[in-house]
Amino acid sequence: MNLFPCTLVYVDVDAKPGPNSTNRDPLSYVSQAICLNNSLRRVGMPTLTIMTNAPALVEKRLESLPPEKRxxxxxxxxxxxxxxxxxxYAAHFKLDLMDQLSDALPADTMMLLLDADMVAWLPLDHTLIERCAEAGLxxxxxxxxxxxxxxSERVVADLEIVADGRLANPRWYGGEFMLATPASLRRLVPRARASYARYLDESERLRHHGDEAFISAALNALVDEGQTVVEVGAYQAVGRHWPGNNYRDFRWFCCCSFIHLPGGKYLLEKEARFVEFAPTRFWRRMRHAHLRGRMRHAAKRVVRMLSAERLATLSAYALRGVKS
Incomplete structure (x- = not known):
């Protein structure tokens, strides 16, 4: 089974920037995609394809790169x-991307949909690829x-609103990684379009917005109908890292095939300035960012604790005044 690595770069200067984006350059995601492509080449994977509504702008941003490395x-x-x-806003157009690829890809090729703010760290396990090919997703x-x-109650409620019914075992799927055969995409896309329509109609009731809401709802509905999905996170195919977050030990990420850095886009844009992706250099910068994040988290905890203590003290003084 062949792989087709791709990422979405949707350009709209009038749209609201992503919540995790600090760079207001609408083409900053192209720089992140350059880094992703360099990391894919390093681990021996196929060239990344940028799917975009503004191909001329994207190609102009890529002009400075050697043709074989674009x-x-x-x-x-x-x-x-x-x-x-x-x-x-931009992530919603992944639905159009999936629809387009469901007809464009040959039967022996799987879509490998990746967010631009990722790096390929290790090759994907061949056995895992085979399992995903057999399951379809x-x-x-x-x-x-x-x-x-x-x-959990709020998340499940959102999923069931968008799915328009009760789900047997609701799960939330990250939008940064998906492996899918063309046949499975042809099953998923119609369900996702129906979920998307309800998502728009019910948007004011929902706490969660973005592609993950309606794609997750569609995937849950398909699973309830018997569709098998392979959960790739258990195989460390991908890990989502936030600087300073203690959800995972930092060293855990060095065993992932892909690392998603939604809070570290600037690291990817810096790395894109180099012709080749250097794991040692990138890991060092990622680790420094993680440690700075830990310090920020610690400082916030101290401020919250001091604020709580001060509030308790003021309340105690006020209570004494009332009693006297």
């Missing part, structure tokens, strides 16, 4: 419409991160 560029046919102030289950953070 990502490929394919025009995305965008069909969906939604308010431009919607959180994670390989997805990244991040329920253990999302459910505790937002409350």
């Amino acid at each position: 990502p490929a560029v394919t025009k995305l046919t965008a069909t969906i419409e939604l308010p431009k102030n919607t959180p994670f 390989g997805v990244y289950d991040i329920s253990d991160q999302v459910f505790p953070a937002y409350g």
Whole structure:
């Protein structure tokens, strides 16, 4: 089974920037994609394809690279419409990307959909690729991160609203990684379009917005109907890292095939300035960013603790005044 690594770069200067984006350059994701492509080449994977609604702008940004080291560029046919102030606006167009590839890819090739703010760290395990090919879908289950953070009842409620029915075992799937055969995409896309329509209709009731909401709802519905999915996170095919977060021991990420850095986009943009991806250099910078994040988290905890103590003291003084 062949792999088709691809990423979405949707350019719209009038749209609201992503919540995790600090660079206001609408083409900053191209720089991240350059880094991703360099890391893919290092581990012996196929060239990354950037699917974009603005191919001329993207190709101009890539002009300075040697032709053999550039990502490929394919025009995305965008069909969906939604308010431009919607959180994670650009990510919604992954639905159009999946739809386009469901017909464009040959039967022996799987879509490997990746977010641009990722690096390939190790080659994907061949046995895992085979399992995903047999099942049709390989997805990244991040329920253990999302459910505790937002409350399982709220997350499940959002999923079932978008799915338009009760789900047997609701799961939340990360949008940064998906392996899918063309046949499975042809099953998934119609369900995802139906979920997307309900997602738009019910958006004011939902706490969660973005492609993960309606794609997860569609995947859950397919699973309830008997579709098998391979949970790739258990195989460390991908790990999501936030600087300073204690969810995983930092060393755990060095055994992942892909590392997603939604809070470290600037690290990827810096690394893209180099012709080749250097793991040692990148790991050192990633580790420094992680340690700085730990310090920020610690400082915030101290401030919260001191604020709580001060509030308790003021309350105690006020209570004494009332009693006297």
